Amino acid sequence: MLKRIINYYHKWYKKRYNESPKSTFIVFTKSAYNDLEPLDKKICKEIKYQNVRFFAADVNKFWERGKVLEFLEKIGRSGSKRYGRINDVYVPPIEYDDIKRTLEEKRIVFITGTPEYGKTYTAVRLMWEYFNKGYEPRWIRGGEERERIWVREKLVDIKSELKPRHIVYFEDPFGKTKYESREDLEREIGTIINSIQQVEDVYVIITSREEVFKEFEKEKLSASELRAFEKRMNIKKPSYDYERRKEILLKWAENENCRWLRNERLKNLVLGVIKDEGNLPTPLAIHDFVIATIDIEEGYELREEIKKKSEETEKNLAREIKNMSDDKILFLSFLFIFNYFDIDFAKATYQELVKELGLKDAWEFDRLLNWFKDDKIEIVDNKYIRFSHPSYSQSLKHILIEGAGYISQINKKIFSNLLLKLAEKDEAAWDVARIVGDNFNELPEKVRNKLLLKLAEKDEAAQDVAWAVAHNFDKLPGEVRNELLLKLAEKKETAGTVVWVLAHNLNDLPEEARDLLFKLTEKEEELLGMLYGF
Numbered sequence: 001m002l003k004r005i006i007n008y009y010h011k012w013y014k015k016r017y018n019e020s021p022k023s024t025f026i027v028f029t030k031s032a033y034n035d036l037e038p039l040d041k042k043i044c045k046e047i048k049y050q051n052v053r054f055f056a057a058d059v060n061k062f063w064e065r066g067k068v069l070e071f072l073e074k075i076g077r078s079g080s081k082r083y084g085r086i087n088d089v090y091v092p093p094i095e096y097d098d099i100k101r102t103l104e105e106k107r108i109v110f111i112t113g114t115p116e117y118g119k120t121y122t123a124v125r126l127m128w129e130y131f132n133k134g135y136e137p138r139w140i141r142g143g144e145e146r147e148r149i150w151v152r153e154k155l156v157d158i159k160s161e162l163k164p165r166h167i168v169y170f171e172d173p174f175g176k177t178k179y180e181s182r183e184d185l186e187r188e189i190g191t192i193i194n195s196i197q198q199v200e201d202v203y204v205i206i207t208s209r210e211e212v213f214k215e216f217e218k219e220k221l222s223a224s225e226l227r228a229f230e231k232r233m234n235i236k237k238p239s240y241d242y243e244r245r246k247e248i249l250l251k252w253a254e255n256e257n258c259r260w261l262r263n264e265r266l267k268n269l270v271l272g273v274i275k276d277e278g279n280l281p282t283p284l285a286i287h288d289f290v291i292a293t294i295d296i297e298e299g300y301e302l303r304e305e306i307k308k309k310s311e312e313t314e315k316n317l318a319r320e321i322k323n324m325s326d327d328k329i330l331f332l333s334f335l336f337i338f339n340y341f342d343i344d345f346a347k348a349t350y351q352e353l354v355k356e357l358g359l360k361d362a363w364e365f366d367r368l369l370n371w372f373k374d375d376k377i378e379i380v381d382n383k384y385i386r387f388s389h390p391s392y393s394q395s396l397k398h399i400l401i402e403g404a405g406y407i408s409q410i411n412k413k414i415f416s417n418l419l420l421k422l423a424e425k426d427e428a429a430w431d432v433a434r435i436v437g438d439n440f441n442e443l444p445e446k447v448r449n450k451l452l453l454k455l456a457e458k459d460e461a462a463q464d465v466a467w468a469v470a471h472n473f474d475k476l477p478g479e480v481r482n483e484l485l486l487k488l489a490e491k492k493e494t495a496g497t498v499v500w501v502l503a504h505n506l507n508d509l510p511e512e513a514r515d516l517l518f519k520l521t522e523k524e525e526e527l528l529g530m531l532y533g534f
Helices: 002-017 030-034 059-074 096-106 119-132 145-156 183-198 210-219 242-255 264-273 283-292 299-322 326-337 343-357 365-372 390-394 396-400 409-423 426-438 445-455 462-471 478-489 492-504 511-523 525-533
Strands: 044-049 052-057 108-113 136-140 166-171 202-209 230-233 377-380 384-387
Touching: 002 044, 002 052, 030 052, 052 059, 059 119, 059 136, 096 108, 096 119, 096 202, 096 230, 108 119, 108 183, 108 210, 119 136, 119 166, 119 202, 136 145, 145 166, 145 183, 202 210, 242 264, 242 283, 264 299, 283 299, 299 326, 299 390, 299 396, 326 343, 326 365, 326 384, 326 390, 326 409, 326 426, 343 365, 343 384, 343 409, 365 377, 384 390, 390 396, 396 409, 409 426, 409 445, 426 445, 426 462, 445 462, 445 478, 462 478, 462 492, 478 492
Parallel strands: 108 202, 108 230, 136 166, 166 202
Antiparallel strands: 044 052, 377 384
């Protein structure tokens, strides 16, 4: 069959171009074509000749595919589907040209940024481009802890790795999720940079999470100014805006031949949902969503997978925060409570809690503000602060609870104490009440009971407390519930909600609570009307 196809191709070519083919060509039978991956099919042209159907490939494009396979073998990733399409699915971040320029001019670049934000994929893409220019790539991987120890050793002894016409990638030498100290690396980083620049025609890429790199920079003893060599990819800018995220999604979906991509309604559904920057906010979340939805053709299932993969990003950001020192966690906890928080108010409260909690070696508030301002937070009108991205705000639920639903130490030691402190202040009462209502099951029982009792006394928070009682009626101890209802019944703005709560739980009420219900209905006619409405 193949011999016949080749003969047909010769005849077709001669008829079309009036000469026989004089260069290499690749042809596929229909069955062989059907076995190709979607992106490989795109570089083939269908030919029909004398009722025979076959496919001719773009030879240059297939040569490039072979080149990628050679590259993967060089960097120790043979057979990788993810990196096997580095030439087809990679979408550069907004700062890619700046990263390339820094690498070219300084011959070393530190790529730092948010977890999941494509630092490694960008490093591999840079190696791929240099490989195509004749450079030998080397990837010194730091995925596991023992590997990172080896990466640090290689970095300290970098002269043995530096050879002309080589590009070397050191992956996460300073730590994966938290800073892993090595004194000689901190001390010798300036010498390491000088060594790279002294060897002709060699290039070095180093990746690190933003928080880890800042810790390294803080601890280093060298006078070298690392920031001149650093380029950041982070979620605050964002490095990947909606159009770039959309492009990543469509390219990966085409590569994996997702069924939903062929359905215009479903495709538009997915593209519409990710316009919300909190949905699939990172390249990794997008890639994982595509892999999980290859065979999905139902809209509700696609929405559910978007939610799951977006939550994975939130969990990853939560892990990063969990690894921080207590003073940094305390600082960020203010942003979990307030959509915007007043800097002066937060500063005064922070200083009070640092003393009360006995946080040793805690930084001053202004130093923390400066630490986070380039990635996790943004300052509004020089007066307010908020998280730079909604995924950070959504990570709260993953910080309050450990695996298997246990209350976290961060929750007990820092977050709950901050809530108790803020509940004393009228200007924060409403925000604290909202947090208690939204995270009722994630707070220690004694803390939430104490908070509700304290907040029920404040007019600003009373209505939110009333609804927290309504939605969690059976979870509150009887004595706490009754005391709350009595307090709330005395307030005009919450008495109606108390009637609603009592009426909907009439069979479970103790005698004194039933008496309260009748007293309230006798007190005001409109409340009685509300009760009859149920």
